[in-house]
Amino acid sequence: MSRRVTVLMGGTSSEREVSLRSGAAAAKALVEAGFVVETVDVGADISKLVADIAASKPDVVFNALHGRFGEDGCVQGLLNLMGIPYTHSGLLASAAAMDKAFSRQLFAQAGLPVAKGLVVRRADGGADPMERPFVVKPVNEGSSVGVYIMKPGDNRDPLGEWPFQADHVLVEEFVPGRELTVAVMGDKALGCLEITSERGFYDYDAKYAPGGSQHIMPAPVPADIYAEACRLAVEAHKVLGCRGVSRADLRYDDTQAGRSRLVILEVNTQPGMTATSLVPDIASYCGISFPELVRWMVEQAECDA
16 A cells, blocks of 8 residues: 655745645655555644644655745644654754754854854944945855845945844855855765856755756866765755755855865755755656656655654
8 A cells, every 4th residue: 555645735834835836846756656645734723733634644654845934943843742753853953953053053063164153132233243245144054045145335234134033144255156055965975066147146045936047957166065065965864863865055256276174064954956956856867857856855765763
């Protein structure tokens, strides 16, 4: 008898539309992989969510939620209580990865290279917290939501554009160069991909607008840099305690001859899961089809011990 998989999608975060696309694509691939699939559009009513999940009688939940609640440990905790195995990382790893300020501390303590940065209170707006150019980003949002760069000569409040009501943000030095991302599957790096965008910055629109970015796989970087990016991604996956599939985003600064460097920006425990998203794109290059990828993820699903 085929195993039953319930796909959680949608949610109430700023990444709802992205999640709906991930969930629909994953559900289609799971059917192709031979599972009996139901989808649940997650809203704000937790009691309804519990009832909907229970009514679908899943053997496994495929978590296609992005952003708050779905990616920060909340839904993971709920599924732990319900005793239903789920894909991707558990509660603690999900919460740690979602908090960019906390995860960068863990990376630094483990000896992984991170950009110079600090947490700044929103109330302290008006003065530059570090030399420009620097990047302002929400502490716990994904998909580059709310991220912007303060460049020399910009005549504005350095924190004035931040669109979310919260009391602090993460400010990091802007690392010039190239955008790299590495897919990790279990304890192995699948490969390193370069992302290019005519916008000059891989923001939300570059990620999701048609033609907003291009994927180059494998990343056209020196072999030692490619290997190091893969190593850093696996180490970051382990430092956070991730399981299943994750994706690490890095910057490769090759703008000065003889002084190149890699820095790790963040780990995504719930990376986009459409057939053309970054992780499936890297997996496809490695000969792993999208249905094979989601099947593996279901087979690895578990609750926290």
